[in-house]
Amino acid sequence: xxxGKEFWVFSEKQNLLSELAAGxxxxxxxxxxxxxxxxxxxxxxxxxxxxxxxxxxxxxxxxQDALVEDCVPTLARLVQEQNPYGLVVxxxxxxxxxxxxxxxxxxxxxxxxxxxxxxxxxxxxxxHMIWGGGAVRLEKIASxxxxxxxxxxxxxxxxxxxxxxxxxxxxxxxxxxxxxxxxERKTRPPAAVNLASARKVVCSGRGxxxxxxxxxxxxxxxxxxxxxxxxxxxxxxxDWLPRERYIGVSGAFVKPDIYMGIGVSGxxxxxxxxxxxxxxxxxxxxxxxxIFAQADYGIVGDLYSVVPALINAIKARRGT
Amino acid sequence: xxxVVCCKLTPDPGDLEVRSDGTISxxxxxxxxGNFDLQAIEAGVRLAQPAAGKxxxxxxxxxxxxxxxxxKDILSRGPDELVLVVDESLRMADTAMTARVLAxxxxxxxxxxxxxxxxxxxxxxxxxxxxxxxxxxxxxTLNAVSKIELIQDAGSSPNTLRIERSLEDELEILEVPLPxxxxxxxxxxxxxxxxxxxxxKASKKTVTEWALSDLELDxxxxxxxxxxxxxxxxQVQRKKVMIPGTPEEAAQALVxxxxxxxxx
Numbered sequence: 001x002x003x004g005k006e007f008w009v010f011s012e013k014q015n016l017l018s019e020l021a022a023g024x025x026x027x028x029x030x031x032x033x034x035x036x037x038x039x040x041x042x043x044x045x046x047x048x049x050x051x052x053x054x055x056x057x058x059x060x061x062x063x064q065d066a067l068v069e070d071c072v073p074t075l076a077r078l079v080q081e082q083n084p085y086g087l088v089v090x091x092x093x094x095x096x097x098x099x100x101x102x103x104x105x106x107x108x109x110x111x112x113x114x115x116x117x118x119x120x121x122x123x124x125x126x127x128h129m130i131w132g133g134g135a136v137r138l139e140k141i142a143s144x145x146x147x148x149x150x151x152x153x154x155x156x157x158x159x160x161x162x163x164x165x166x167x168x169x170x171x172x173x174x175x176x177x178x179x180x181x182x183x184e185r186k187t188r189p190p191a192a193v194n195l196a197s198a199r200k201v202v203c204s205g206r207g208x209x210x211x212x213x214x215x216x217x218x219x220x221x222x223x224x225x226x227x228x229x230x231x232x233x234x235x236x237x238x239d240w241l242p243r244e245r246y247i248g249v250s251g252a253f254v255k256p257d258i259y260m261g262i263g264v265s266g267x268x269x270x271x272x273x274x275x276x277x278x279x280x281x282x283x284x285x286x287x288x289x290x291i292f293a294q295a296d297y298g299i300v301g302d303l304y305s306v307v308p309a310l311i312n313a314i315k316a317r318r319g320t
Numbered sequence: 321x322x323x324v325v326c327c328k329l330t331p332d333p334g335d336l337e338v339r340s341d342g343t344i345s346x347x348x349x350x351x352x353x354g355n356f357d358l359q360a361i362e363a364g365v366r367l368a369q370p371a372a373g374k375x376x377x378x379x380x381x382x383x384x385x386x387x388x389x390x391x392k393d394i395l396s397r398g399p400d401e402l403v404l405v406v407d408e409s410l411r412m413a414d415t416a417m418t419a420r421v422l423a424x425x426x427x428x429x430x431x432x433x434x435x436x437x438x439x440x441x442x443x444x445x446x447x448x449x450x451x452x453x454x455x456x457x458x459x460x461t462l463n464a465v466s467k468i469e470l471i472q473d474a475g476s477s478p479n480t481l482r483i484e485r486s487l488e489d490e491l492e493i494l495e496v497p498l499p500x501x502x503x504x505x506x507x508x509x510x511x512x513x514x515x516x517x518x519x520x521k522a523s524k525k526t527v528t529e530w531a532l533s534d535l536e537l538d539x540x541x542x543x544x545x546x547x548x549x550x551x552x553x554x555q556v557q558r559k560k561v562m563i564p565g566t567p568e569e570a571a572q573a574l575v576x577x578x579x580x581x582x583x584x
C-alpha cells in the first residue's frame with residue numbers, strides 16, 4: 001500500500017469529487033488510511049462530501065464573486081499542517097490552476113490527467129499520455145505530497161454512500177495575496193451531448209470542405225441514430241461545431257459500438273480518443289490516410305458521393 | 321509594455337516513430353515550436369506592438385533548442401528578441417523544474433508587465449508551467465485565457481487587462497492587474513504566417529543564450545518524477561477490410577457488414 005495516511009480529493013464539481021473519493025479509496029491502507037475531501041462551498045455540499053469520504057476539511061462558504069482558485073493559500077497551509085500523502089484534484093481547467101499553484105507553493109510537481117495509479121513499493125506510479133496521445137508514460141512520483149489531476153470517468157470505482165458520514169473539520173480561510181475583479185460570469189449552454197456514453201458516433205474531419213456540408217453528415221447520423229462528433233480543427237479554429245463534440249487527446253474519449261470517420265485523416269491526437277470503439281469505419285479519399293490502418297471497414301472515395309450513397313443504402317435496407 | 325512569451329521547443333510530435341517493441345523514437349524528429357505556444361507568441365506581439373512595447377521570447381531546454389532554424393522561426397513570428405536557457409538536464413525536466421528555471425530567467429530579464437504561456441506543451445501537455453511560474457513569481461496567474469485587452473486609462477500608462485477566461489461550463493470576464501502571468505487557449509487568435517520580410521528581419525534580432533549557472537539558482541534544479549516507461553498505446557487489432565467498387569456498391573456492402581456486426 002502506498003500510504004498509511006490521508007489521501008485527499010478536491011474538485012469544484014460535486015460529481016467529480018464523489019468519483020475521486022471513491023477512486024482513491026484503493027490507494028489508502030484500509031485499516032490506517034483515510035480519504036478526505038476538501039470542500040469550499042455550502043454546508044450542504046460539505047455534508048454531501050462527508051457521505052463519500054472519511055473526513056471533510058470544510059473551508060467555509062465560498063462567496064459568489066470569489067474564484068475557486070482563491071483557496072490555494074488555504075489549501076497550501078492545510079497540506080503543510082496535515083501532511084496528506086497525496087491530493088487528487090478534479091482535472092478541469094480550474095482544477096489544473098489549483099493544482100499547479102498549490103504545487104508551486106509546496107515546492108512539488110504535478111502530474112495531470114492521470115489515467116491510472118498503481119501503488120509501487122513506498123510510492124505511487126501514474127500513467128499519463130504524452131506526445132499528443134502518441135505515447136503513454138509510466139512515471140513514479142518521488143515523494144509526498146503527491147499532487148495529481150484526474151478527469152471524469154477515469155476511476156471506474158463504484159461511488160459508495162458510507163453508512164456513517166465522515167467528520168467535518170472546519171478550516172479557517174487564509175486570505176489570498178491577490179484577488180481579481182470578476183466583472184461577469186456567463187454560463188455556457190449546458191453540453192448538449194455526452195459523447196463518452198454515445199453508442200454510435202459519426203465524426204467529421206477536415207475532408208469536409210464547407211460548414212454547410214455537415215448537414216449531409218447530420219442526415220446520415222440521424223438515420224443511424226448516431227451522435228455527431230468532429231476532429232479538433234472543426235471545433236476550434238473553424239468553429240463549425242461546439243467544442244464538446246471534438247474527439248481527441250484534449251477533447252472527448254469515446255467508446256461506442258460504431259465510430260464512423262468521414263474525411264478524418266487519423267492523426268494520433270484524434271485517434272487516441274476513438275481507439276476504444278468496437279467497430280471503426282473510415283471514409284476518406286486518400287488511400288494512404290493513417291485512419292485506414294485503424295479501421296475495420298474502409299472506403300476509399302469522395303465523401304461527397306459515398307455519404308449520399310450510404311444514406312440511400314440505409315434507407316433502402318429499411319425499405320423507407 | 322514589456323511582454324515575455326514562454327515557449328517550449330520539442331521534437332515534432334508528428335515525427336514520432338513507434339518501434340516494433342512498442343517503444344518510441346524521436347531520434348529523427350525535427351525540433352519545432354510547440355503547437356499551442358504559437359498563439360501565446362501571437363497574443364504577446366498583438367498586445368505589445370500598438371503600445372510600442374517589447375516582446376521577448378523565452379525558452380529553456382537541452383542543446384537542440386540552439387538550432388538556428390528554430391531561433392529564426394520564433395523571431396520571424398514577431399518577438400523582438402529571444403532568450404534561451406540551455407542545459408542538458410532540462411531534457412527530462414518536470415513542470416516544477418521548468419517553471420523554476422523560467423521564473424529565475426524572468427527575474428533576470430528585469431521588469432516585466434506580462435508573461436504569456438501557451439495552453440500546454442507539445443510533448444507532455446501537463447498544462448502546468450504557466451500557473452506554477454506565476455505562483456513562483458508571486459504574481460496573479462490564470463489559465464484558459466481566451467481574450468486579452470488592455471484597459472486604456474486616459475493619460476496614464478495601461479496597467480490592467482480585461483480578460484475572458486474560457487472554462488468548461490462558463491466564461492469569466494476578469495480584470496487582472498499587471499504584472500501578471502497568463503496561459504492562453506488555442507483559439508485566442510490565429511497565429512500569423514511569417515512574411516518574407518519578417519523572416520529576413522529575424523536573422524538580425526538578438527539571441528541571448530544562458531547556461532543554468534548564469535541564472536544563479538539556489539541549488540541545482542532536480543526533477544521529482546522518475547520516468548519508468550514510455551511506449552505507444554496498445555493498438556486494437558482491426559479487420560482492415562477495404563471495400564471496393566463504386567460509391568453505391570461500397571455503401572451497400574458497408575451496410576451489409578454493419579448489419580452483420582449487429583449495428584444498424
